[in-house]
């Protein structure tokens with residue numbers, strides 16, 4: 848595992864989310880009141896991009912069928928989503944967004 852720089856802290860303000868791509872994998876990065884979080888960007892229901900959806904409190908709501916996941920843990924919280932979303936360690940170092948990546 849290694850920390851990969853994927854962007855700059857200044858690219859997101861609190862309440863924002865943004866898609867980044869690492870090794871061809873779309874990753875959703877969230878800057879919330881509680882801190883920074885990262886999940887897979889692809890919904891586990893039918894492959895929609897979650898960064899095209901909406902943040903609702905601590906959840907990301909999928910734009911396709913209204914399913915949702917807990918951003919911090921990846922747990923599926925609303926049907927039709929039942930499969931957990933992958934989450935990734937994330938940190939800010941010297942103004943850079945870094946994700947722990949294999």
Ligand code: FES
Pocket residue numbers: 890891892893894895909910911912913914915926927928
């Ligand atoms: S693709 Fe996300 S809820 Fe169906």
